[in-house]
Amino acid sequence: MTATVHTLRPGREPSIKALMNLTAPGLNAVNHVILDRMQSPVALIPELAGHLIAGGGKRLRPMLTLGCASVLGYEGNRHFKLAAAVEFIHTATLLHDDVVDASGLRRGKVTANALYGNPASVLVGDFLFSRAFELMVEDGSLRVLKILSRASAVIAEGEVAQLTAQRDVSTTEDRYLEIITAKTAALFAAACQIAAVVAERDEKVEEALASYGRYLGIAFQLVDDAIDYVSDAETMGKNAGDDFRDGKITLPVILAYARGNEDEREFWRRAMSGRANGVAELARAGELLRSTNAVADTMARARHYGQRAIDVLAGFPKSPARDALTETVEFAIARAY
Amino acid sequence: MTATVHTLRPGREPSIKALMNLTAPGLNAVNHVILDRMQSPVALIPELAGHLIAGGGKRLRPMLTLGCASVLGYEGNRHFKLAAAVEFIHTATLLHDDVVDASGLRRGKVTANALYGNPASVLVGDFLFSRAFELMVEDGSLRVLKILSRASAVIAEGEVAQLTAQRDVSTTEDRYLEIITAKTAALFAAACQIAAVVAERDEKVEEALASYGRYLGIAFQLVDDAIDYVSDAETMGKNAGDDFRDGKITLPVILAYARGNEDEREFWRRAMSGRANGVAELARAGELLRSTNAVADTMARARHYGQRAIDVLAGFPKSPARDALTETVEFAIARAY
Numbered sequence: 001m002t003a004t005v006h007t008l009r010p011g012r013e014p015s016i017k018a019l020m021n022l023t024a025p026g027l028n029a030v031n032h033v034i035l036d037r038m039q040s041p042v043a044l045i046p047e048l049a050g051h052l053i054a055g056g057g058k059r060l061r062p063m064l065t066l067g068c069a070s071v072l073g074y075e076g077n078r079h080f081k082l083a084a085a086v087e088f089i090h091t092a093t094l095l096h097d098d099v100v101d102a103s104g105l106r107r108g109k110v111t112a113n114a115l116y117g118n119p120a121s122v123l124v125g126d127f128l129f130s131r132a133f134e135l136m137v138e139d140g141s142l143r144v145l146k147i148l149s150r151a152s153a154v155i156a157e158g159e160v161a162q163l164t165a166q167r168d169v170s171t172t173e174d175r176y177l178e179i180i181t182a183k184t185a186a187l188f189a190a191a192c193q194i195a196a197v198v199a200e201r202d203e204k205v206e207e208a209l210a211s212y213g214r215y216l217g218i219a220f221q222l223v224d225d226a227i228d229y230v231s232d233a234e235t236m237g238k239n240a241g242d243d244f245r246d247g248k249i250t251l252p253v254i255l256a257y258a259r260g261n262e263d264e265r266e267f268w269r270r271a272m273s274g275r276a277n278g279v280a281e282l283a284r285a286g287e288l289l290r291s292t293n294a295v296a297d298t299m300a301r302a303r304h305y306g307q308r309a310i311d312v313l314a315g316f317p318k319s320p321a322r323d324a325l326t327e328t329v330e331f332a333i334a335r336a337y
Numbered sequence: 338m339t340a341t342v343h344t345l346r347p348g349r350e351p352s353i354k355a356l357m358n359l360t361a362p363g364l365n366a367v368n369h370v371i372l373d374r375m376q377s378p379v380a381l382i383p384e385l386a387g388h389l390i391a392g393g394g395k396r397l398r399p400m401l402t403l404g405c406a407s408v409l410g411y412e413g414n415r416h417f418k419l420a421a422a423v424e425f426i427h428t429a430t431l432l433h434d435d436v437v438d439a440s441g442l443r444r445g446k447v448t449a450n451a452l453y454g455n456p457a458s459v460l461v462g463d464f465l466f467s468r469a470f471e472l473m474v475e476d477g478s479l480r481v482l483k484i485l486s487r488a489s490a491v492i493a494e495g496e497v498a499q500l501t502a503q504r505d506v507s508t509t510e511d512r513y514l515e516i517i518t519a520k521t522a523a524l525f526a527a528a529c530q531i532a533a534v535v536a537e538r539d540e541k542v543e544e545a546l547a548s549y550g551r552y553l554g555i556a557f558q559l560v561d562d563a564i565d566y567v568s569d570a571e572t573m574g575k576n577a578g579d580d581f582r583d584g585k586i587t588l589p590v591i592l593a594y595a596r597g598n599e600d601e602r603e604f605w606r607r608a609m610s611g612r613a614n615g616v617a618e619l620a621r622a623g624e625l626l627r628s629t630n631a632v633a634d635t636m637a638r639a640r641h642y643g644q645r646a647i648d649v650l651a652g653f654p655k656s657p658a659r660d661a662l663t664e665t666v667e668f669a670i671a672r673a674y
Contacts, residue, residue: 042498096463099436100456119437119500122459126433126466127493133470133486140479149470156464161379163456 014330016058022324023066026080030062033084037131048116048124052091057107061086061191064216067328068195068209070321071313078198081135082144086191088132089148093155093187095125100159101246143197151190158182167247167272169257169265176251177218180225185217208312212325215309220332222302225250226295227335229286241282247272251301255294256285264288299333306333351667353395359661360403363417367399370421374468385453385461389428394444398423398528401553404665405532405546407658408650415535418472419481423528425469426485430492430524432462437496438583480534488527495519504584504609506594506602513588514555517562522554545649549662552646557669559639562587563632564672566623578619584609588638592631593622601625636670643670 020027038049062083069079097103098111099118105111113121129152136145161179165171192213196206228243229252243250249272257268270276271285289295306329316322357364375386399420406416434440435448436455442448450458466489473482498516502508529550533543565580566589580587586609594605607613608622626632643666653659 040494040497042494042501044497044501045494093463096459099459118455120497122433122436123493123496123500126430127490127497129463129466130486130489130493133482134490137479137483137486142474142477142479145470145482146474149467149474153464153467153471156460156467157377157379157382159460160377160381160457160464163460164379164381 014327014334016060016328016331018320018324018327019063019067022070022321023063026066026069026083027059027063029077029080030059030066030083030087033081033135034087037084037088037135038128040127044116044120045124045127048095048112048120049091049128051109051112051115052094052106053087057087057091059087061090061187064188064191064213064325064328065195067321067325068192068212069199071209071316071319071325072195072199072201072205074195074199076198078139078141079195081139082194082198083191085132085135085148086187086194088128088135089152089155090187092125092129092132093159095121095128097159099125100163101242103242141197144194147190147193147197151186154182154186158184158186162248165249167274168249169253169268169272171249171254173251173254173258176249176254180218180221181214184221185214188217188220189213208315212309212312215305215312216329216332219302219305219309219329222251222298222305223333223335226252226298226302228252229289229295241285244271244282244285245277247274247277251298252289252294253285255297256288256292259292259294260288302333306330351664351671353397353665353668355657355661355664356400356404359407359658360400363403363406363420364396364400366414366417367396367403367420367424370418370472371424374421374425374472375465377464381453381457382461382464385432385449385457386428386465388446388449388452389431389443390424394424394428396424398427398524401525401528401550401662401665402532404658404662405529405549406536408546408653408656408662409532409536409538409542411532411536413535415476415478416532418476419531419535420528422469422472422485423524423531425465425472426489426492427524429462429466429469430496432458432465434496436462437500438579440579478534481531484527484530484534488523491519491523495521495523499585502586504611505586506590506605506609508586508591510588510591510595513586513591517555517558518551521558522551525554525557526550545652549646549649552642552649553666553669556639556642556646556666559588559635559642560670560672563589563635563639565589566626566632578622581608581619581622582614584611584614588635589626589631590622592634593625593629596629596631597625639670643667 034053038053039046065079065083065086094106095112098106098113099121102113103111104114112124132148133145136148158179158181162183165175165179189210190213193206193210196209225243228240228250253268253272257265260268267281267284267288271281309329310326313322313326371390375390376383402416402420402423431443432449435443435450436458439450440448441451449461469485470482473485495516495518499520502512502516526547527550530543530547533546562580565577565587590605590609594602597605604621604625608618646666647663650659650663
């Protein structure tokens with residue numbers, strides 16, 4: 001009963017390169033805006049922001065804005081500033097997330113909060129967030145401002161909801177889906193939707209692109225949450241088992257808990273509460289996740305949402321841009337292996 | 338050579354009540370928006386936000402928006418949402434400030450971060466900040482959005498600059514003024530300026546009200562920084578000597594350091610670096626601040642800026658609203674005694 005994503009080119013490894021090639025010239029312009037607008041007379045701001053912004057981010061969300069604009073045949077340049085605004089919002093949430101999670105590694109690098117301290121990370125996050133709104137105001141579209149201010153509020157709600165659910169093994173799959181739809185997929189959706197606004201297309205087109213982004217974002221987060229249990233720091237760019245140690249309730253744990261016997265459930269309660277979550281417990285967690293098929297089925301859920309993202313795209317005329325967005329979904333899912 | 342504020346009613350204690358009475362009906366409407374828009378299905382958000390928003394704030398900044406609108410004879414209701422947005426931005430910065438400073442008391446109450454933890458305070462701050470922009474988008478004025486997104490970026494820059502200057506006794510008075518103009522006065526200025534936008538007055542009027550707010554904000558912060566060395570927790574609503582213990586470089590310290598002999602400067606260096614800042618050192622700091630006139634002259638600087646705020650108001654026709662804004666300046670300065 002697992003969904004299968006219908007790949008464009010069976011047998012070939014899906015790659016983010018199609019989207020990178022499609023959006024390369026535009027992304028240059030976006031990077032120019034990003035570097036220009038993260039400057040400040042207060043030297044610590046570009047220094048800290050640069051650590052994260054220059055430091056290995058794929059610019060996935062700005063590429064989605066550019067790719068969606070391309071699907072619509074938009075040839076203007078308004079979306080460069082707006083894609084930069086999206087990346088600033090994303091960077092601000094990463095800076096604050098790392099403070100919230102007390103993380104030490106991100107994308108294989110020491111985090112900003114570990115290097116510069118929590119206070120600077122909180123405040124530079126606030127700065128980038130404000131800068132994002134300044135960029136949107138310069139563009140002048142109230143519709144874009146509405147979409148991105150709403151997305152920002154939803155992201156924060158999702159993060160607080162995640163905090164509330166932390167260490168609570170009774171979290172349901174529905175609740176988990178609500179949380180990741182808010183904290184991750186809302187910005188993917190907004191990044192795609194604003195392309196329809198600059199291309200001056202109607203709300204149906206806006207909604208279709210928002211759906212593509214939302215489903216891609218959900219798939220992306222599901223895969224991330226699976227990877228946390230099957231990968232190592234080198235592949236993943238963060239510490240393996242971070243979610244386990246933080247007591248973060250993700251779908252693999254929810255499924256393993258729901259499918260476990262009473263002895264196994266007690267193990268998860270103790271582990272997620274932080275009472276027993278060392279190396280030996282992480283190994284046992286891995287065994288339980290395998291024996292209950294929890295990671296494999298998390299990936300099946302990811303394929304389901306990935307397929308929905310691809311099916312939304314079918315409503316747009318076939319084009320290299322549409323193919324690149326399709327392959328991006330396949331890539332998001334194939335990352336796990 | 339100290340400036341004297343020309344009080345409206347010599348011999349009478351200046352009070353915030355004139356502004357409170359003037360703006361009471363409007364403030365009711367603002368409070369309604371605030372309570373309505375801090376709600377969220379995620380229960381922790383209104384709980385934590387309510388701790389600060391319901392908890393003894395004077396709503397000074399929203400009252401300034403309302404008071405300035407009143408000076409201009411504006412009789413619409415657009416400013417209610419915008420004044421609520423200003424209060425949300427202020428509350429978000431307070432939540433983040435308390436995390437940055439690791440504060441335990443604010444307005445005489447245990448701080449949100451002490452009660453709910455830093456992660457929740459960071460994220461609920463982000464939520465309120467996003468909500469503020471949603472409120473502005475609903476109003477629909479790009480001019481207001483520009484003023485408040487700019488102010489938000491400037492506030493964050495000021496906070497980071499303050500962090501950079503922390504424990505550095507060589508901070509100059511000019512640098513200190515830049516920092517407080519950004520971190521405190523920018524939002525006072527914006528709160529006043531947006532009243533001119535909703536009243537559809539020209540940029541000269543906008544600039545005059547922004548100046549009034551900026552000078553009032555500078556005076557307000559100078560007095561706060563003086564109070565930190567002369568008051569107790571009960572009067573002040575926060576712990577006395579907090580700035581001293583945190584190594585926060587404020588004007589009293591800058592003046593005492595500049596005017597001190599080498600022995601005294603060494604004392605300040607050790608104290609501000611955190612190497613020697615206990616009860617005995619706080620007592621000696623108090624003596625040095627008195628012997629160098631540092632607190633008294635900080636108050637003189639506050640009166641100078643207060644007078645400039647009052648002189649800007651002289652450009653507007655005499656009215657009960659103008660009198661209330663004038664008395665607010667006198668009140669801001671008289672708080673210290």
